[in-house]
Amino acid sequence: MLFLACRLPRSRVRAIIAAAVAVNMAGFALNSFWGAAHGILTDPAIPLVGGIESIIAVAHGYVAVADTKAGS
DSSP states (O other), rough: OHHTTSSOSSSHHHHHHHHHHHHHHHHHHHHHHHHHTSSOOOOOOOOHHHHHHHHHHHHHHHHHHHHHHHHH
């Protein structure tokens, strides 16, 4: 879905998809950080994974805001 949406022109549909991905990835990041902080996820790479998930969430959030402004 994301590969198909990246070809769409800036619109509300693309903004909604980007916002949904941003919320989802932010949830994954919070889960990774929480699990690492509470000793549930013990792999030393988990904070790195959480950081990558955070970057993806922020990037999609930026696209969602930019597309919302462009679509108005």
